[in-house]
Amino acid sequence: MTTSAATIYRILPAAAWTEAQAAGAFAGSAHDLRDGFIHFSTAAQAAETAAKHYGGQADLVLLWVDVTRLDAPLKWEVSRNGALFPHLYGALPVAAVRRAEPLPLDAATGRHVFPALDP
Known part of the structure; x- marks a missing residue:
């Protein structure tokens, strides 16, 4: 199954993004490596992903990824x-x-504050 989203999203710790920039690529988190692929979300899924997997975590970064610039296979599963x-x-x-961009926590709700995302 496939979809046509031009932009997908990845949430990761700021330190992991800094390491990826130095290396030229992000190889994945321990969770990704265990599953055999890097997990991403669509704009509609990103907030739920943040709440489920990164609840209460500070120092996160949200990546906007252009699917046309990926070298490895992208599968919609x-x-x-x-x-x-x-x-x-x-x-x-x-x-x-x-x-x-940084993905800050709202002090009142403890939830991540998302900027406008591309559909």
Whole structure:
């Protein structure tokens, strides 16, 4: 199954993004390496992903990834609640990231504050 989203999103610790920039690519987190692919979300899935996997964590970065600039296979696979999620079967090249911004926590709610995302 496939979808046509031009932009997918990845949340990761700021330190991991700094390491990826130095290396030229993000190879994945321990969770990604265990599963054999790098997990991404669509704009509609990103907030739920943040709450489920990064709840209360500070010092995170949100990456806007251009799918046309990926070298490895991107597969849309059924995951949480039967929804299709983008999974990258290889490293994420830094050159595919068109935007990276901090993902702050709201002091009142403890939830991450998202900027406007591309659909």
